Amino acid sequence: MMNRKDLLGIEDLSREEIEEILEVAKSMEEILERPIKKAPTLRGITIANLFFEPSTRTLSSFALAEKRLSADSINLSASSSSVLKGETLLDTARNIEAMEVDIIVIRHSMPGAPHLLAKRLEASVVNAGDGTHEHPTQTLLDLMTIRKRFSEFDKLKVAIIGDIRHSRVARSLILGLHKMGCEVTVCGPPTLIPKWMDVFKVGINYNIEEVIPDKDILYILRIQKERQDQSFLPSMREYIKYYSLTYERLKKYASPEIVIMHAGPMNRGIEIESRVADSEFSLILDQVTAGVAVRMSILYLLSRRKLNENNN
């Protein structure tokens, strides 16, 4: 049974903990299917969503999860925070904690920022993405999406395609898929796959057309146009030529049961062709739906200790 203060990364989770999160998420989904989508589960629990990076999907997903479970929550974004006035992250967080906040959900551009808070605060800390390190709640919602489609994880073959180097989604997903017994291959331009990638025990292949054929799932990563200036890629045009998941490539190389996933936001026409994103193979919107249930599950499991104390 999950009994931890913080959720910082997939790396720290056991398979049993992941199973429990997914199991509880299933019952959260039932709440979401009711005509009145609300339960009193987290009444009296206070949550601060501390977002130092712009986010639409993750922030609204957490905010909805909190509301569905009747928690009190506030959103703080970097532009309205005191960080701009020179306050340190730790001081900002300590001030929030001093207002009797139980859980801090943090999104930050730098690896380890949630770990710093977790070490120093009594409040639970949830990592909603720390730079290019981890994005555990994304992986948990991805696993929930995969479980619904395949029911068994064992021996599923997954390819993660795109900018591996700069992807927290990839790092967490690889760890999560491995814990569930899947096989993972990464695919992308050599400049965007770290030289030491084999530490993750994944297959590495620079050729998308060799990678597609025997896979059950193709997980497409967003290519970040803003990294263009560091000459990781000669041009977007060339990236599209070699790595875009086009309908033609899909039809030619993929199994007819192939599943396409993407963490969003998508660059249509770059890493993924519109026709693929909107095809019957795509689970992209199912991922988003699963996100709310998974985050409800995580927030509940992290509060459980406190809720039990109150009941006693």
Added chain:
Amino acid sequence: MKITIKGAHLFDPNNNVDEVGDLYIEDDRVTDNFSATSSQIEIDAKGLYLLPGFVDIHSHFREPGNEDAETIETGSRAAVKGGYTSVAVMPNTNPPIDNEGVARFIKEKAKEANKCRIFPIGTITKGRKGSELSEMGHLYEAGCVAFSDDGECVKNSATIRRALEYSLLIDVPIIEHPEDTTLTSEGQINEGVISTRLGLIGIPDVSEASMVARDILLAKFTGGKLHLAHISSENSVDCLKYGKNKGIKVTSEVTPHHLLLTEEEVVHFDTNTKMKPPLRTKSDIEALQKALKKGIIDAVATDHAPHPDYAKELEYSLAPFGVVGLETAFSALYTRLVLSEKISMEGLIQSMTNKPAGILNLPVGEIKEGGTADFTLVDLNAEWTVDPAKFASKSANSPFIGWKLKGVIKFTIVGGILAFNEGEFL
């Protein structure tokens, strides 16, 4: 002043001394000829090792400019508590040591602190900006013992060439901080398996080694004396082997943390594991240990780089580079390298005393008639735990916090004066 030291294990490999005996000091020299009865201070040193005082050729005392991190007074305390009798301080202060005024200020403050000997290092270029040469002659006459833009590599190859050439005039070393910053970019830790796992931007070891190679070739070309700071990688050691084999005037140093710690230390995002160059891999530290043993790397230097706690309690990528080192250097190396027989006691002591002193032409303690009376007395059997609350330094950003170490510095004598006396400072 006169000091008598009774029954110490006298150990000075540079003078082939390794025996139990008494030592007499009169004024700032060792002497054979005075009667113990007239001695003003007598130290019962039974069970203690008497060693030449350690010489650090790479420290940051932060004054002037960053006195919240360290001052010359607190840095001097840290030095003598760690057994150091001479310290050369780097010029990346604010203002930097790029003119005689600042050099004289350092000397003045050192005199006020009155603990260890302090030698300023001048900048290679004005403002450490990498373009115009500093007035090396004037700085030398104001007391500078070497030149370095430490913290910054001299990126422009023509500039470092001119510096090496011009230094022939005064025959002092140019200390280079070897780092190709285009390869380092925004890097935070070693580029390798840990940076890959943690998503932190990596600093490849070739960022250092490529500049080590460039500078060695320029030293050969110019005939100038080159000293390479804080060597961290096996690739750099290979380049140094080339330099030594060719008889090029190149020396180098390695820090205790690069000799003992690997990138694995970073996994919990403890910012006391963040320094430049970064901690590297197991094979790198093995190569560094071997290079120190064989003399390919000449000296141990601490790169003592204090930062106040609020500066280090930040996101890993925002925290400044650097760790303190003066108070842990000897014990950490003695415990982890000498006691595990990776390097001899003799080798360690030489790399902390006469070898670094030789590079910058600094005084060093010698157990012989007329020798400089710079010594430290150590209890090698005593154990201590590194505790940030107990540092004499103003800062406590040590990567060794919580380590149990053997070897406690009991007394430090600088120029015949008892600067550190069982926990008490002069």
